Amino acid sequence: MVLGFVTMLSFLVLYGILFPGRDMPVVSEVLPMFEGVFDSGIWFFLLGVIFGAFSIIATMLAEATSE
Amino acid sequence: MDVIISTLAVFWLILAIFFILIKRGLWIFSDVSKSLSMFMLEKALGPAIDFVSGRPGSATTAWIIHGFVWTFAASTFTFVGLWLTHDPTALHSFESWGYHPKSSELIYAGRLTALFGAIGMMVIGASLHALPKLSGTNLASESNATLVSLLWTLSVLLMFIGSQNSVILGITILPVANLLLSLASIAIVINMVITVSEATKDIPFPGWLILFAVIGNIAAILAVFVSGAYEEGTGQWLLFHLSGGTFFFCGLAGVSLYSASVGSGNPLWSKSLVAFTLFGALVTINPMGSTDSSMVTDLFSLSSSELDATSRDVISGSFLMALAAMPIIAFSANMLVTLRGSDAFVENPDAPGIAELNLGSWMLVPVAIGALFVQTDALGGVNELTGISQSLDLMAIWLVMIPLSLGAALSILPRASGRHQLSENRSRWAYWMMTGGAFLGLLITMMSDFTDMALTESMAEQGASINDELRKVGSVMFYGTVVGAIFHCTNAISGQFRGRAVQTASTSSTSSISVESYTLTSPTTIRKILASGATLDTEVSPSGQSEEEGSATEL
Numbered sequence: 231m232v233l234g235f236v237t238m239l240s241f242l243v244l245y246g247i248l249f250p251g252r253d254m255p256v257v258s259e260v261l262p263m264f265e266g267v268f269d270s271g272i273w274f275f276l277l278g279v280i281f282g283a284f285s286i287i288a289t290m291l292a293e294a295t296s297e
Numbered sequence: 298m299d300v301i302i303s304t305l306a307v308f309w310l311i312l313a314i315f316f317i318l319i320k321r322g323l324w325i326f327s328d329v330s331k332s333l334s335m336f337m338l339e340k341a342l343g344p345a346i347d348f349v350s351g352r353p354g355s356a357t358t359a360w361i362i363h364g365f366v367w368t369f370a371a372s373t374f375t376f377v378g379l380w381l382t383h384d385p386t387a388l389h390s391f392e393s394w395g396y397h398p399k400s401s402e403l404i405y406a407g408r409l410t411a412l413f414g415a416i417g418m419m420v421i422g423a424s425l426h427a428l429p430k431l432s433g434t435n436l437a438s439e440s441n442a443t444l445v446s447l448l449w450t451l452s453v454l455l456m457f458i459g460s461q462n463s464v465i466l467g468i469t470i471l472p473v474a475n476l477l478l479s480l481a482s483i484a485i486v487i488n489m490v491i492t493v494s495e496a497t498k499d500i501p502f503p504g505w506l507i508l509f510a511v512i513g514n515i516a517a518i519l520a521v522f523v524s525g526a527y528e529e530g531t532g533q534w535l536l537f538h539l540s541g542g543t544f545f546f547c548g549l550a551g552v553s554l555y556s557a558s559v560g561s562g563n564p565l566w567s568k569s570l571v572a573f574t575l576f577g578a579l580v581t582i583n584p585m586g587s588t589d590s591s592m593v594t595d596l597f598s599l600s601s602s603e604l605d606a607t608s609r610d611v612i613s614g615s616f617l618m619a620l621a622a623m624p625i626i627a628f629s630a631n632m633l634v635t636l637r638g639s640d641a642f643v644e645n646p647d648a649p650g651i652a653e654l655n656l657g658s659w660m661l662v663p664v665a666i667g668a669l670f671v672q673t674d675a676l677g678g679v680n681e682l683t684g685i686s687q688s689l690d691l692m693a694i695w696l697v698m699i700p701l702s703l704g705a706a707l708s709i710l711p712r713a714s715g716r717h718q719l720s721e722n723r724s725r726w727a728y729w730m731m732t733g734g735a736f737l738g739l740l741i742t743m744m745s746d747f748t749d750m751a752l753t754e755s756m757a758e759q760g761a762s763i764n765d766e767l768r769k770v771g772s773v774m775f776y777g778t779v780v781g782a783i784f785h786c787t788n789a790i791s792g793q794f795r796g797r798a799v800q801t802a803s804t805s806s807t808s809s810i811s812v813e814s815y816t817l818t819s820p821t822t823i824r825k826i827l828a829s830g831a832t833l834d835t836e837v838s839p840s841g842q843s844e845e846e847g848s849a850t851e852l
Contacts, residue, residue, distance in 0.1 A: 270387035282783035293794040
């Protein structure tokens, strides 16, 4: 995970050097879709709720299939 | 017309008939009805009954795990509802999907899922373990009770949907949810009554509290409809509070007293107080809950009537609500002393559920007294305190009912499933998160309610900015409850698979049954003797031992 994160950052920096001032392909088109969505502080908490809900589901699946 | 007394008279009559039927049976038809009921619970369901496991404890485990998940859902809905009170457009992006979230609707969803999903399922789950133990028998049908948990969960899910969108495809959702819930309740009642009919000993009072919780709810509905009070605002208000006093109060009291005794290892402090709690809960009106009884009209599809009580109803209602303080204080005192045993401190505070039971018992009295003032104010038509009704109702749910039901569930789950929670440390964190979040969050929200009331009274043209700030802080604080519920869920689920196995069945005293004699085989402390369930009247019999070496018996 750490390796992936470092590689991603490296490529982002490299893209910025090679194509200065240009939007990111795909990502720059997807991000405007979320404009006006995360404009309230409640989303910070809702992300935690979503993470919690998935952790409960993941716990159920992982525990049931690990034996 | 005097609605309250006439309806209560019918309610008491129905309860008396139920009690006589349970004690005496149905004369020569008892065996036939028992066989028929067992057939309805199992064989009549066909292949559906084969989907679930019928091993001992499976029903309790299923109900309690469902209850934990609903606690998480209820806390989330309540948190979002509290947030939207100060920031109504926070979730406006959902409108592009056709969903228009409103604060009042989400708090209503939180109340419904907390009452019927979280508290209801944990109380019934704990009851399915406690009642057979107290009766000295096994649950009549584990399979049916497990299967019915799915039906109950489905009905709570429909309640959530109905609270957001009352009519879908021309069908009013909440009455359908109530119908499914009633069906599940009847199955549970039949299961419990058959279990009790096989009792091998006298049922102690906590067992009767559990029985009257499930039967009393049905009796309350029957009484209000038979007396015709369902059309009046006072009748609808009364049904809301009779259900609160029977299913919720009696149920919570029964499983909490059982769990406090079993969990702490101490016998119940006073059996007389348990009997008084049972009697008092049935003859008085429990004041806890909202002043708005729209939940009753929504669930039963009734036309909502304004609460316009006659002077005689105001007097009798206020008197009976004030009288309810006695069983409430009796129950709270009995719980607190039982948890402490003969000491000044809780005997084993690290045992699962004990901290929650302690919190619920502490908070019960102040919340009930606050509710008494608010309800008397609403019944009398003064409506000066209606502004804090919602916050007080949420306090009753999150600081009294959820801690008591959660405490009982945490205490009983290892005994039913055979495995402890995965981590005691995570359980303790979850307790502090839930307690801190609910207490601080709702207290600060109530402070904002008081400010609102003061501004309304002074007819101020602009609201105070501090009010929004307070509501914001209150909702953020309440988020701790959501995090605590997530901790409890993952801890309980993982515990079912990897938790430390419960080595032996608990040999400590069960509920109000104290040990009559105690055989002393080795030196021990008086504390250990008392912790095993002995009282001052227990006869201690030293067992004779010899230190000499043994040898063959001479013939």
